Amino acid sequence: MTFAEKFTEKGQYYASKIQQNKYMQAISNGLMSLLPIMIIGAFSTLLSSMQIEVYQSMIAPFRDIIALPAQFTTNALAIYAAFSIAYKLAGLYGKEGLIPGFVSLFSFLVLTPISVFEDGELVINALTFDWLGARGLFAAMIVGVLTARLYVFFVDKNLVITMPEGVPPTIAKTFSGLVPAVLVAVLLTITAGLWKMTEFGSFHQFVYTILQIPLQSLGGSIWSICIALLIMQLLWVFGIHGAIVVLAVIRPIMTALDLENLAAYQAGEPMPNLVTGSFWSIYANFSAMLGLVVVLLFLSKSKQFKIIGKLGAPGALFGIHEPLIFGLPIVMNPILAIPYILSPVVCVVIGYILTVTNILPIPIGMQVPFGAPIVLSGILQGSWKLGVAQLLMIPLCALIYYPFVRILDKKNAEQELAQETQEKAAEQSMDRVIS
Known part of the structure; x- marks a missing residue:
């Protein structure tokens, strides 16, 4: 067997392992399924923030309305990701994804810090957009994978309520997922409380500080993109679908970098990331x-x-x-x-x-x-x-x-x-x- 044949055989083996990894598939497919939402937000940002003086004067009376979709798409993408990734992962394990998706969404929100504002005697508890967009994306990925996997585990252990025959399928599925959903929700609520007692103050801050910032710094360099391109092109030369393999790894990082740039563009600020x-x-x-x-x-x-x-x-x-x-x-x-x-x-x-x-x-x-x-x-x-x-x-x-x-x-x-x-x-x- 020649070197090329050996390389191709080994490359196809490891490529198939990456492609078949359920967690990588769920994250990649979950983010890909958000493309319509991301495009809506991107066009909203582009149309509201184009730096053309005549155009800006023309849209000034209703610029805030044009920018509104971006606020609830680009600046809140982590919410959609938490649901979508859990939904996809549950499906890969042969389970109905709707309930795990909702549980993941709940878990993400319960882990999200609540800001407290005082206005005279009035105390306002607010869920700001700080952790709902690019800064919370990696946390959403982890929550999506973790909650869906826990849900599947509890279902596989038969911790479910079985309804008698004759009950409509929708009701039967809802009750069968009730116990696993409650168990996951309780675990994640306790987890949120424990994170509040740490020096980070929240799970989101921990993920952003320890994981997301280093990965974005690594993934957002010219060296990393060149290495990724070299690997992708080399895999193609040996007949392996390099895009599927490489993008499955770097897409989460690149998506977070793009979101930060888009948010900065909308705010009229310098864009922080060059390589995205x-x-x-x-x-x-x-x-x-x-x-x-x-x-x-x-x-x-x-x-x-x-x-x-x-x-x-x-x-x-x-x-x-x-x-x-x-x-x-x-x-x-x-x-x-x-x-x-x-x-x-x-x-x-x-x-x-x-x-x-x-x-x-x-x-x-x-x-x-x-x-x-x-x-x-x-x-x-x-x-x-x-x-x-x-x-x-x-x-x-x-x-x-x-x-x-x-x-x-x-x-x-x-x-x-x-x-x-x-x-x-x-x-x-x-x-x-x-x-």
């Missing part, structure tokens, strides 16, 4: 493969390459690369593997340098729907400059790909020419026999 999921999407998703398409369509002589370029171009405009990856193929192709791994990393590094030097703005953290085309995906991140940067990186990536494609193109063109010569000779021979 939006940054990855702008510079790594489009230009690299479109550079390959340019080489295939305009700089290659092989008919096969030109056909593959035509087939792959529409998908590449929308960030869909499988026709090119498997059509050329790039998979198990050591020649094309080099530019395939190198080009998105080069784009990301150049985007980072241009952003650090203030030539390009920081992406605002807009949750752009998958399939939004190049240029539009950049513009939606807050500036036309980002869309233009995507376009300008295409010829750069074409230059990276060209010498490697040329090696294969020359070989393919020679084979095609030889085949055409053989076919013509065969046709002429057949004509002579017939005549």
Whole structure:
């Protein structure tokens, strides 16, 4: 067995382990299912906060109304995440997810600190948005996984109320989940009380201080995104779906970073995070493969390459690369593997340098729907400059790909020419026999 075969076998084994991990699946799928909510909030923020003086004057009377959806989506996303992640995890264990989702939502809220305000003699207890958005997202993930797993455990131990036959299914399911739900709620309420007695004051503060800040600092660096890209591209080269494997790990971190940027943009403050999921999407998703398409369509002589370029171009405009990856193929192709791994990393590094030097703005953290085309995906991140940067990186990536494609193109063109010569000779021979 060759090294490549061994690597592929091992890579597929570990990739499948990550993909099959129920906790990773629940977090990743739970966050993905929140995309409609995130898009609503992102568009609300974009429309209410675009820094165009004429536009801001025009919407001034009803700007607060335009910004209202963002307050209850982007700034409260952790609430939705707590429910969604628990719902998904319970489903992966074959259980009805609605009750675990509600229990997770309750548990998240009961763990959330309540602020006390005094207005003269009036004392107001308020649940602020401080921990309901980006700062509370990691806590929501942990609560979602923990409460759903406890719920499943209690159900599997048959700590349920079984209703007699003839009872409507909805009522029967509600009562069957009653005891597990109460047990989880009691445990998490006690946990909330215990956290109040610690130096952190709350579970949210503990998670944010000990886990979320270090992970965001690590995940929000140029080195981490380059390493993640290298791993993802390398997995693709060996026929493993690198996006599923890598994004399952980094999506929670990138989502939290994007949310912080979006909240800062809405508040008119400097955006705190340069490297985010939006940054990855702008510079790594489009230009690299479109550079390959340019080489295939305009700089290659092989008919096969030109056909593959035509087939792959529409998908590449929308960030869909499988026709090119498997059509050329790039998979198990050591020649094309080099530019395939190198080009998105080069784009990301150049985007980072241009952003650090203030030539390009920081992406605002807009949750752009998958399939939004190049240029539009950049513009939606807050500036036309980002869309233009995507376009300008295409010829750069074409230059990276060209010498490697040329090696294969020359070989393919020679084979095609030889085949055409053989076919013509065969046709002429057949004509002579017939005549």
